[in-house]
Amino acid sequence: MVAPKAGGGKKGETFRDDSRKVEVRISNIEAAKALSDAVRTSLGPRGMDKMVKQADGEVIITNDGATILDKVKVLHPAAKMLVELSKSQDVNAGDGTTSVVVICGSLLKKCLELLNKGVHPTIISDSMGKACRKAAEILQEMAAPINIQDREALIRAATTSLSSKVVSQHASLLAPMAVDTVLKVINPENPNRVDLRDISIIKKGGGTIDDSIMLDNGLLLNQKPCTSSGGPRRVENAKIGLIQFCISPPKTDLESTVVVNDYQQMDRILKEERNYILSIVKKIRKSGCNVLLIQKSILRDAVTDLSLHYLAKAKIFVVRDIERDQIEFISKTLNCLPVAHVDHMTPDKLGHAQLVEEMPVGGSRVTKFTGVDNVAPTSCCLLRGSNKLVLEEAERSLHDAQCVIRCLVQKPFMLAGGGAPEVEVSRKLGAWAKTLTGMESYCVKGFAEALEVIPYTLAENAGLNPMNIVTELRNHHANGDVNHGINVRKGSLTNMLEENVVQPLQVSLSAFTLATECVRMILKIDDVVPVR
Numbered sequence: 001m002v003a004p005k006a007g008g009g010k011k012g013e014t015f016r017d018d019s020r021k022v023e024v025r026i027s028n029i030e031a032a033k034a035l036s037d038a039v040r041t042s043l044g045p046r047g048m049d050k051m052v053k054q055a056d057g058e059v060i061i062t063n064d065g066a067t068i069l070d071k072v073k074v075l076h077p078a079a080k081m082l083v084e085l086s087k088s089q090d091v092n093a094g095d096g097t098t099s100v101v102v103i104c105g106s107l108l109k110k111c112l113e114l115l116n117k118g119v120h121p122t123i124i125s126d127s128m129g130k131a132c133r134k135a136a137e138i139l140q141e142m143a144a145p146i147n148i149q150d151r152e153a154l155i156r157a158a159t160t161s162l163s164s165k166v167v168s169q170h171a172s173l174l175a176p177m178a179v180d181t182v183l184k185v186i187n188p189e190n191p192n193r194v195d196l197r198d199i200s201i202i203k204k205g206g207g208t209i210d211d212s213i214m215l216d217n218g219l220l221l222n223q224k225p226c227t228s229s230g231g232p233r234r235v236e237n238a239k240i241g242l243i244q245f246c247i248s249p250p251k252t253d254l255e256s257t258v259v260v261n262d263y264q265q266m267d268r269i270l271k272e273e274r275n276y277i278l279s280i281v282k283k284i285r286k287s288g289c290n291v292l293l294i295q296k297s298i299l300r301d302a303v304t305d306l307s308l309h310y311l312a313k314a315k316i317f318v319v320r321d322i323e324r325d326q327i328e329f330i331s332k333t334l335n336c337l338p339v340a341h342v343d344h345m346t347p348d349k350l351g352h353a354q355l356v357e358e359m360p361v362g363g364s365r366v367t368k369f370t371g372v373d374n375v376a377p378t379s380c381c382l383l384r385g386s387n388k389l390v391l392e393e394a395e396r397s398l399h400d401a402q403c404v405i406r407c408l409v410q411k412p413f414m415l416a417g418g419g420a421p422e423v424e425v426s427r428k429l430g431a432w433a434k435t436l437t438g439m440e441s442y443c444v445k446g447f448a449e450a451l452e453v454i455p456y457t458l459a460e461n462a463g464l465n466p467m468n469i470v471t472e473l474r475n476h477h478a479n480g481d482v483n484h485g486i487n488v489r490k491g492s493l494t495n496m497l498e499e500n501v502v503q504p505l506q507v508s509l510s511a512f513t514l515a516t517e518c519v520r521m522i523l524k525i526d527d528v529v530p531v532r
């Protein structure tokens with residue numbers, strides 16, 4: 001505890017005031033540390049997974065720090081900052097969401113030690129900022145540039161990211177899938193911009209992950225074709241229309257009731273309805289369209305049994321219930337334009353594919369488009385899994401791997417994994433701290449020591465002796481083996497580049513910076529003010 005400041009007019013008051021600040025700070029740090037300890041055991045390939053049980057009884061199994069923290073109900077305001085920290089890392093880099101929280105926890109532990117020794121929080125905060133900038137420089141020096149045309153190198157990075165997941169035994173399938181899907185959506189005019197929304201992932205249960213596929217040049221839709229009225233299940237040389245209007249009788253705006261009391265009237269209504277629908281179907285047919293994708297409508301049914309019947313008679317392949325947010329993706333992939341009114345249905349709006357067919361997957365069906373004219377800057381894959389938990393974790397893991405590739409596309413530098421960068425930065429920062437003076441030197445040294453938490457935890461989770469391993473690792477680095485890390489599978493120290501354990505520079509860089517920023521923010525808080 002920090003000793004109360006001597007002097008001042010009313011000693012008693014000064015004392016109460018200060019002790020509250022210290023208490024708030026310590027309580028904040030303790031809460032954040034507790035959360036960081038909770039995810040620590042899931043770091044690395046030998047880390048454990050968490051089963052998260054939600055209030056509604058739903059269960060998820062995951063190894064992803066951001067997902068775990070996102071689901072945990074956190075009450076303490078400082079602990080919430082850690083949840084946000086993990087989310088920021090997810091947005092910024094996509095991977096390293098456990099690492100960032102573990103590093104932050106370790107830095108906070110160091111801060112607590114420094115505070116207890118009487119160092120002022122502002123000095124700690126400033127020194128941490130300085131140390132972090134230096135750490136970033138060291139990381140940058142260590143990183144090896146890569147060529148993003150080098151598919152094998154990218155696959156290695158994706159494999160490392162997948163190696164710590166529940167689905168790691170399927171990395172040989174998922175890693176190339178992650179690489180190919182991302183490489184396909186790179187915009188040649190603006191190569192640094194990769195939008196993962198251009199990748200559609202469809203999940204279907206009832207198979208194993210090995211059955212997952214990536215579609216080379218085409219589109220997969222989660223929706224199945226409507227075949228109940230006898231419509232076609234397969235169309236060659238397809239002209240695809242994407243419509244946003246309804247093929248059903250219009251409804252009145254107001255809730256009104258029409259009372260019909262003789263058969264002739266009723267016949268007339270039905271006839272009107274038939275003619276109305278028939279005229280729409282004719283216009284669609286006239287444009288040359290033979291595959292129709294219909295957007296879901298919230299106002300009325302987009303299609304009725306009657307319209308489906310006429311569409312089937314016109315030999316039009318129909319997929320209904322297209323979601324609003326799928327429209328952009330479909331339009332980009334199939335090179336067609338969405339049509340909002342039947343009068344705008346013209347041949348130039350239609351997309352073209354060599355084959356559109358229904359594909360049975362597990363217990364259900366999906367729609368598959370192949371041989372699309374232009375090579376679209378989008379990609380599709382179909383993930384399979386034996387149950388929902390595996391399937392969802394597979395999707396999250398694939399997303400992490402895709403983020404790793406996106407990081408490499410944006411910043412083509414790679415680091416060794418397995419704790420190598422952390423130990424190296426820690427060693428160099430330690431040496432640098434000796435050249436500084438006063439409290440700053442002390443704080444930078446603390447920062448350097450805190451980084452060793454990553455190799456320490458990797459060893460601990462792998463059932464190795466962390467003390468021995470980290471000491472030995474430090475020796476290797478002092479002898480110039482900068483890429484040595486913990487080979488958790490063999491339980492020894494090896495050159496991680498030779499083991500093909502590599503990770504993007506941006507992931508580590510972002511983890512260091514974000515963790516430091518969060519620590520500095522927590523340190524600077526000296527009061528919690530509840531407001532109603």
Ligand code: ADP
Pocket residue numbers: 042043044045047063064065095096097098099100160161163164416417418419454458486487488489501503
């Ligand atoms: P995060 O959510 O932070 O990405 P992970 O559970 O994926 O957490 O663990 C990442 C850490 O595991 C990184 O420090 C990485 O270097 C290390 N790692 C990944 N694969 C291996 C491996 N095969 N051997 C040793 N360390 C590995």
Ligand code: MG
Pocket residue numbers: 095096097161164400
């Ligand atoms: Mg990871």
